[in-house]
Each structure stands twice: as structure tokens, then as C-alpha cells.
Amino acid sequence: xxxxxxxxxxxxxxxxxxxxxxxxxxxxxxxxxxxxxxxxxxxxxxxxxxxxxxxxxxxxxxxxxxxxxxxxxxxxxxxxxxxxxxxxxxxxxxxxxxxxxxxxxxxxxxxxxxxxxxxxxxxxxxxxxxxxxxxxxxxxxxxxxxx
Numbered sequence: 363x364x365x366x367x368x369x370x371x372x373x374x375x376x377x378x379x380x381x382x383x384x385x386x387x388x389x390x391x392x393x394x395x396x397x398x399x400x401x402x403x404x405x406x407x408x409x410x411x412x413x414x415x416x417x418x419x420x421x422x423x424x425x426x427x428x429x430x431x432x433x434x435x436x437x438x439x440x441x442x443x444x445x446x447x448x449x450x451x452x453x454x455x456x457x458x459x460x461x462x463x464x465x466x467x468x469x470x471x472x473x474x475x476x477x478x479x480x481x482x483x484x485x486x487x488x489x490x491x492x493x494x495x496x497x498x499x500x501x502x503x504x505x506x507x508x509x
């Protein structure tokens with residue numbers, strides 16, 4: 363970092379995690395009805411979930427001539443969104459009843475219980491029941507299912 367460069371105040375928190383999706387209505391149904399996330403705002407090409415500081419947003423990859431602003435981007439790649447739950451076993455049961463695909467089946471980890479599921483576009487969703495104190499860190503490789 364060069365002298366005089368000031369980055370300590372530029373980025374203060376994650377405001378929004380944005381997932382590019384192929385079918386916004388299908389994805390809204392998944393996140394709202396299957397995962398139970400509360401919708402904050404919704405328009406034809408933007409949906410936000412949660413009413414807190416950090417939101418999860420869905421944005422469609424537009425298709426068609428002169429509309430493809432994301433033509434080089436594939437959905438479901440290089441993204442992992444993490445959610446905390448109080449009871450992973452119950453959550454996993456509900457997800458399975460809703461035919462959600464598991465990338466990593468529920469497993470006991472050093473930090474608690476963990477699973478990874480896929481949304482309709484293949485985005486990976488980490489679901490964790492953390493047993494350790496919130497200030498303790500856990501192994502991120504465990505999140506991805508590395509054995």
C-alpha cells in the first residue's frame with residue numbers, strides 16, 4: 363500500500379450479497395418459501411431479503427440482444443452464502459422435504475453442525491449450527507466440505 367493511501371474508512375461492512383440468477387421468480391420462491399427469508403424490497407429485476415444491515419439480493423442475468431449486461435457471467439459459480447440456524451437437524455429435514463439438493467450432507471464439525479445446499483442456479487448456501495462462542499473462529503475449509 364502506498365503512503366497516503368487511506369483504506370481504513372472506505373469499506374466498513376458488507377452491505378449486500380448479490381446473486382445473479384437465471385429465473386428471478388423461481389429464485390424468489392426458493393429463498394422466500396423454502397428458506398423462509400423475509401422480503402425487504404422487490405421489483406422486476408431486484409429483490410432484497412432481510413431488514414437488517416446486511417441484505418441478500420437477487421438480480422437476473424438478462425438475456426436477449428442489447429440486454430445482456432452479464433453475458434460473460436455464469437450463475438452459481440464462486441459464491442457461498444452462509445446462514446446460521448439454531449437447529450440444523452430440523453432445518454435439514456425441512457429442506458429435504460422441499461427437495462433441496464444437498465452439496466454437503468449435514469455433518470458434525472469442530473464448530474458445530476454444518477451442511478451446504480444448492481439454490482436453483484447452483485449457488486452454494488452454507489447452513490451452520492454454531493456451538494462455539496460467537497467470537498471464536500471456525501475452519502473455513504470445513505465450511506466447504508474439505509475432508
